[in-house]
Amino acid sequence: MRKAKVWIVDKKIVCMLVVVVATLSVGGVAVVNTSPHSVVVIDAGHGGFDGGVVGASGIKESELTLLIAKELAAKLEQQGVRVVMTRNTENAVGKTKKLDMQNRKKIIKKAGASLVVSIHINKFSLQSRRGVQVFYDDTKVGESFASIMQTTLNERINQKYSSRHDYQPIAGDLFITKCDIVPSIIVECGFLSNPQDEKLLLTAQYREELAQTMCDVCIQSLQESS
Numbered sequence: 298m299r300k301a302k303v304w305i306v307d308k309k310i311v312c313m314l315v316v317v318v319a320t321l322s323v324g325g326v327a328v329v330n331t332s333p334h335s336v337v338v339i340d341a342g343h344g345g346f347d348g349g350v351v352g353a354s355g356i357k358e359s360e361l362t363l364l365i366a367k368e369l370a371a372k373l374e375q376q377g378v379r380v381v382m383t384r385n386t387e388n389a390v391g392k393t394k395k396l397d398m399q400n401r402k403k404i405i406k407k408a409g410a411s412l413v414v415s416i417h418i419n420k421f422s423l424q425s426r427r428g429v430q431v432f433y434d435d436t437k438v439g440e441s442f443a444s445i446m447q448t449t450l451n452e453r454i455n456q457k458y459s460s461r462h463d464y465q466p467i468a469g470d471l472f473i474t475k476c477d478i479v480p481s482i483i484v485e486c487g488f489l490s491n492p493q494d495e496k497l498l499l500t501a502q503y504r505e506e507l508a509q510t511m512c513d514v515c516i517q518s519l520q521e522s523s
């Protein structure tokens with residue numbers, strides 16, 4: 298009798314474990330196999346005195362970049378990846394633009410980053426320009442990471458929302474992508490000069506899809522490099 302009772306308890310535990318394992322592996326929240334030393338630095342562009350570009354609705358780039366950066370951080374952490382954010386409040390990282398950028402560089406170097414993802418929102422004189430674009434350092438360190446990020450964003454975001462599937466990552470002399478010699482990219486998450494992109498950026502669902510896509514590419518890149 299006693300034995301049977303124990304078995305029932307054990308059976309329950311076994312069942313619970315099966316459910317947990319099944320959830321972890323099937324539910325898409327399995328902790329992925331990346332190096333325990335992997336660190337992704339997420340840089341929410343602008344902040345504080347520097348709001349960045351502003352949309353017709355009055356939304357500031359700095360507000361949107363923080364929302365997207367936090368969403369991406371949460372998703373990576375759920376997958377067991379360590380995340381360092383250059384800022385996680387609306388405040389700037391320094392009193393002047395120069396100090397702000399220098400402090401971001403210090404944070405990136407101190408973090409021992411494996412990857413750096415800097416989040417920004419675009420603005421362009423041509424109002425019809427839409428979609429997500431990826432930039433990387435012209436020393437080519439981030440070329441492969443930028444390429445897979447842009448391709449995946451084209452497939453999962455640009456094609457779905459703006460019929461764009463042909464963006465190529467753009468190399469440039471960009472401070473934030475040269476703070477450390479690790480794959481570093483800027484993701485310009487849409488155009489605040491375009492009304493449809495602005496509308497999308499204001500929705501939690503679009504920001505969530507963007508963050509999920511960026512998270513998946515980060516995980517893939519970390520796995521390939523480990």
Ligand SMILES: [Zn+2]
Pocket residue numbers: 342343349350358417418
């Ligand atoms: Zn910006």
